[in-house]
Amino acid sequence: MAYGKCNDGNWVRGNAMSGPRVRFAPSPTGYLHVGGARTALFNWLFSHREKGTFILRVEDTDVERNRPQLVDGILESLKWLGLDWDEGPYFQSQRLPLYRAAAEKLLANGSAYLCYCPPEKYAGGDAADPEDGESQTISRRITRCGCRDGQPTDPNQKPAVRFRVKLGETTAFDDAVFGHREISNDEIEDFVLLRSPREGAEGALPTYQLGAVVDDIEMRITHVIRGADHLSNTPKQELLYRALGAELPIFAHVPLILGPDRTRLSKRHGATSVAMYKDDGFLPEAFRNFLCLLGWSAGDDSEFMRTPELLERFSLAGVSRTNAVFDRAKLEWFNTQYLQRLPIEEVTPEVKGELQRAGIWKNEWDSGPGGGWFARTVDLLRPRTRLLPDFSHWGRGFFSDDFDYDPAARQKFWKDEKLPTLMAKLAHALDAIPEWNHDACEHALRGLAESEGVKAGLLINAARVAIVGQAVAPPLFESFLAIGKTRVVERLRQALPAMQS
RNA sequence: GGCGCUAUGGUGCAACGGUUAGCACGCGGCCCUUUCAAGGCCGAAAUACGGGUUCGAUUCCCGUUAGCGCUACCA
Numbered sequence: 001m002a003y004g005k006c007n008d009g010n011w012v013r014g015n016a017m018s019g020p021r022v023r024f025a026p027s028p029t030g031y032l033h034v035g036g037a038r039t040a041l042f043n044w045l046f047s048h049r050e051k052g053t054f055i056l057r058v059e060d061t062d063v064e065r066n067r068p069q070l071v072d073g074i075l076e077s078l079k080w081l082g083l084d085w086d087e088g089p090y091f092q093s094q095r096l097p098l099y100r101a102a103a104e105k106l107l108a109n110g111s112a113y114l115c116y117c118p119p120e121k122y123a124g125g126d127a128a129d130p131e132d133g134e135s136q137t138i139s140r141r142i143t144r145c146g147c148r149d150g151q152p153t154d155p156n157q158k159p160a161v162r163f164r165v166k167l168g169e170t171t172a173f174d175d176a177v178f179g180h181r182e183i184s185n186d187e188i189e190d191f192v193l194l195r196s197p198r199e200g201a202e203g204a205l206p207t208y209q210l211g212a213v214v215d216d217i218e219m220r221i222t223h224v225i226r227g228a229d230h231l232s233n234t235p236k237q238e239l240l241y242r243a244l245g246a247e248l249p250i251f252a253h254v255p256l257i258l259g260p261d262r263t264r265l266s267k268r269h270g271a272t273s274v275a276m277y278k279d280d281g282f283l284p285e286a287f288r289n290f291l292c293l294l295g296w297s298a299g300d301d302s303e304f305m306r307t308p309e310l311l312e313r314f315s316l317a318g319v320s321r322t323n324a325v326f327d328r329a330k331l332e333w334f335n336t337q338y339l340q341r342l343p344i345e346e347v348t349p350e351v352k353g354e355l356q357r358a359g360i361w362k363n364e365w366d367s368g369p370g371g372g373w374f375a376r377t378v379d380l381l382r383p384r385t386r387l388l389p390d391f392s393h394w395g396r397g398f399f400s401d402d403f404d405y406d407p408a409a410r411q412k413f414w415k416d417e418k419l420p421t422l423m424a425k426l427a428h429a430l431d432a433i434p435e436w437n438h439d440a441c442e443h444a445l446r447g448l449a450e451s452e453g454v455k456a457g458l459l460i461n462a463a464r465v466a467i468v469g470q471a472v473a474p475p476l477f478e479s480f481l482a483i484g485k486t487r488v489v490e491r492l493r494q495a496l497p498a499m500q501s
Numbered sequence: 502g503g504c505g506c507u508a509u510g511g512u513g514c515a516a517c518g519g520u521u522a523g524c525a526c527g528c529g530g531c532c533c534u535u536u537c538a539a540g541g542c543c544g545a546a547a548u549a550c551g552g553g554u555u556c557g558a559u560u561c562c563c564g565u566u567a568g569c570g571c572u573a574c575c576a
Contacts, residue, residue, distance in 0.1 A: 025576090026576095027575085059576065061575095061576085062575055062576070064575085065576085115574090117574095119574050142503090142572080161574095184504090187503080187504055187505090187572090189572070191573090191574095192573080192574045193574095195574035196574060198574095205574085207574065207575080211576090227570095228506075228507095228569090229569090229570055229571075229576090230570090230571090231506070231570070231571080232505060232506085232570060232571035233571070233576095255507085255569095256570080258569080260511095262568060262569080263568085264569075290513095293514070293525095294513070295514095296514090297513085297515070298514095300514095300524085302524095303513090303514085303524080321506075321507060322506095322507055322508070323506095323507075324512090324514090325511095325512060325513075326512095326513095327512045327513065327526070327527085329512080330525080330526045330527080331526095332526090333525085333526055333527085334526090340538095340539070383537095383539050384537060385538085409536090413536080459535095461535070461536060464535080465536090470536085471537070472536060472538075473536070474536095474537090474538095475534095476535060476536085477535090
């Protein structure tokens, strides 16, 4: 082996002069999905851990399926996740001459040949392969047509360029995650390098195999960290590296992320795009922490790990080989943990963003005396929050006078018919408090309960619904302080009519 | 169909020849209590199956099964 593991378990070349170079190469056929995000995260962690370079490359060679406008969304999602790159984004669509030159070289040295078979002959293999398992058993076979031996099937066709796989040999490589891999070349088809030029197009487009390898060579990628769906493709790429006279990078394939039904995660599983999680109100760091633990572990029981710790502990050696199911419940748990455990100054900006989205943010909370109030209020609310929108939904009454009474809360805590009278008295008693503090409020309320012969809980629960419209809220007297005397008294009085109905 | 990869509670991970198989999420119960969370404690829940190797297999080997991947002029 030309390389080995260094102390921390990460694979590096023995004589690496500078740090490793890795890349994340999404293709703009959709949004950034969680599987891609996890791959990007591993690359990012690895490159930072090893003081290397993280390159972003957009693989947009499939004109048919490409949606250029999706690129921005992908970049945005990466940024939201905090996965910044050092180079790029490079676009394969702007590097076409590179791939064509490589194909020429392979043609010239006999590693490739022109294939004149009509594309339809091979295209649509999946369509012809019935998912239902009924009838026709189309066994797909390894493509080896007459063109390989210089007998063009149809010289009138515009040819594609295929790689000439040397039969009777074995191709092997060492994967940093899956270990030693070996396959007989006889199992590898003569894969296409350059697609046949289409009508009206200016030239031939490369396939994934060619594009990825040429770019990885040209960009001097040292570690290819990507999804395990490429494990079976790797021998082909190794053949390409050799035919191009390039040194092999270290491959590290990471297991796939599955849906709850253990099939590959896809749209029908619901939220699969990173953007949706952002919209749902997850914190990027919580999402990162969760994602990192899908297919990787620090080797012990550690779970809650902030990014610096992840950076410190990440290693390819800790990557598992089994596919993992994406569990939203656990993601939410992580978010809850972050919402509660982060230093308050790290969560207030996020809450500010949420309140802005909800249209109830006031600039006076930003700094000065008001800033202290905002941070204290967020701190008061956060033990009961799970996602960011909780602040603007059930926490709305703390920031806005415009809130509704939750029907279930009214139903539950406004049942007692004495309540309107009691609440009026409570409002009066609170209004009379000279110094608005926790104990004074509690004193006033409990005193009233005692003199009226009712349980304090009755007043507490009813008052809570009256001041914030919710059955769920922080402890009442702390809520009183956060909302302020004037508003509390006002809201108590305003609730009276609703309480009677 | 062919080739390959994988296999620990429902889920994510630990145990890398010897443990009463550990942790976390979720679930159930209890405590706390001013609602609801959080937190604390307790509990149910797993080595896919069958053969080997070994004094001893979750762990190593083989087979079966299942899932997934590749088998495209997609990436």
